[in-house]
Amino acid sequence: MLIRLFAVFGFFIAVACNNSSRTDGNRQSTKAQPDTAAVPSITKNILFFGNSLTAGMGLESQTLAFPGIIQHWIDSLDLPYRVINAGLSGETSAAGNERIDWLLNEKIDIFVLELGANDGLRGIPTEETQKNLQGIIDKVTTKYPDCKLVLTGMMIPPSMGGDYGKAFSAIFPALAQKNNMVYVPFLLEGVAGESALNQQDGIHPTAEGHKILAENVWQELKPLL
Structure with a gap:
């Protein structure tokens, strides 16, 4: 679980889905017409990798979390993508760097990284957080060089200190x-x-809040599909 933020400054990102399936189209041909063989339809995977925000902590169903909402939009557009929600409450960048390996046993086509908030709230040195996040990214790109990458930036409350907050926020655009x-x-x-x-x-969005989170991610993710 994320450490509680102050309500007004309760933001920290600024951050990860189901098993993939493969659907093979059937090849059809007739003697009276040219070959109209259907190209096999292959479902691609989008891995959302993050903490309790990605996991949808506190919601009745994970389908109400922003990755689940994005899956609904993908389905409505009949796009060949399957969302894998790999959010885990309380996840730090170090724990994520250890956990990512087994998730990569399944082919990943798009990787959405939402991690780091718990690091910031615990005052973990920013150099360590950046190193761990880079480690996660390196593991993904080493195994799947053609994988498209998405990163959500994060912020921490001023109570953590101005200098630390600036250094933390700078990790993500870099x-x-x-x-x-x-x-x-x-x-x-x-x-x-x-x-x-x-x-x-005051930290975790409601179902209505997750709809806005989904919109924030969708406007950047949709062009990749």
């Missing part, structure tokens, strides 16, 4: 630029600090 990643500056844009869109803890 990683995005270095690794040629599509960048979502702030996942909680339009939700952070809005009591009506957050659960009682």
Whole structure:
């Protein structure tokens, strides 16, 4: 679980889905017509890798979390993508760097990274967080060089200290630029600090809040599909 943020400054990103399936089309041909063989339809995988935001902590169903909402939009457009929600409450960048390996046993075509908030709230040195996140990215690109990458930026409350906050926030655009990643500056844009869109803890979005999170990610993710 994420460490509690102050309600007004309760934002931290600015951040990861089901098993993949393969659907093979049937080849059809007739003697009276030219060959109209159907090209096999292959479902591609989008891995959302993050913490309790990705996991949809506090919601009745994971389908109500922003990755699940994005899956619904993908299905409505009849796009050949399957969302894999690999969010885990309380995840730090170090734990994520250890956990990512087994998730890569399944082919990943798009990787959405939403991690780091728990590092910031625990005051972990920014150099360590950046190193761990880079490690995760390196593992993904080493195994799947053609995988498209998306990164959500993060922020921490001023109570953590101004200098630390600036250094922490700077991690994410630097990683995005270095690794040629599509960048979502702030996942909680339009939700952070809005009591009506957050659960009682003031940190985790409600189902309505997750719809806004989905929109924030979708506008950057959709062009990749």
